[in-house]
């Protein structure tokens with residue numbers, strides 16, 4: 310789609326540019342472990358630990374998951390640079406690069422001892438090392454093609470929002486397509502895609518920015534980022550952080566052509582744009 314738009318001179322300049330890369334991550338899940346050695350594995354909830362390196366560009370985390378397993382991950386802050394796709398493809402991603410990074414992070418402390426013990430229990434071919442890319446694309450659709458999820462907006466995983474937003478896209482897109490019913494003319498499809506983008510863009514933009522800020526807070530090692538971290542973790546009242554979480558959680562889109570799931574929690578839910586077609590169907594059924 311982008312290639313076609315570019316050839317036709319219709320692609321906005323920002324969409325011709327590469328994704329921004331500021332961090333790299335390495336992740337894995339250790340094979341099942343002995344729960345007498347790792348007592349946290351006996352609990353039926355997750356134990357999560359996150360360590361921010363001092364004087365090193367790394368942060369690392371561990372968390373327990375079902376099946377007596379522990380996931381681990383390391384993030385490295387790179388100098389924020391713009392790399393285009395060809396540069397990324399040329400980078401050496403072979404086992405040698407992985408081993409160099411493993412050597413560097415092997416002795417980092419976790420609540421269970423050195424991180425390396427989990428790396429040793431993770432098959433090497435199941436360890437992933439990727440750049441964390443980010444970009445808000447402006448072009449989300451063209452003719453009968455529409456993009457959702459990372460293809461339209463790739464955000465940093467620091468706030469755990471990438472997959473969430475991909476699913477929210479899917480729900481809102483389904484709502485917009487439902488409303489054009491079986492009348493899938495090019496004009497109606499464009500109207501549905503425009504509506505989809507209009508409904509989603511502000512929310513995605515908000516989560517994109519929040520993920521960027523969160524990455525600076527939890528991965529950043531520049532002095533300004535250390536200051537930001539100090540403010541967030543030491544000075545900002547917990548009540549403000551809590552209020553923000555509640556506010557963000559209020560956006561919970563649902564399929565408007567199905568009976569709505571009741572709100573069983575205590576926090577509010579934002580109202581959604583009703584489906585005209587569904588309302589008409591309900592009214593017709595009651596006549």
Ligand SMILES: Cc1cc2nc3c(=O)[nH]c(=O)nc-3n(C[C@H](O)[C@H](O)[C@H](O)COP(=O)(O)OP(=O)(O)OC[C@H]3O[C@@H](n4cnc5c(N)ncnc54)[C@H](O)[C@@H]3O)c2cc1C
Nearest residue numbers: 334336439457458459460466468469470471472473474475
């Ligand atoms: C380390 C890390 C941690 C994360 N943690 C979280 C988290 O805690 N919470 C959260 O919400 N999100 C998290 N994310 C982000 C989340 O993984 C992504 O936002 C999400 O997977 C995006 O889903 P998607 O379907 O848009 O794209 P993808 O998951 O990338 O799916 C696209 C699929 O298309 C396939 N594909 C690509 N090209 C082609 C082709 N030409 N033909 C056919 N198939 C093709 C790919 O193989 C892939 O399977 C994390 C990401 C990373 C890297």
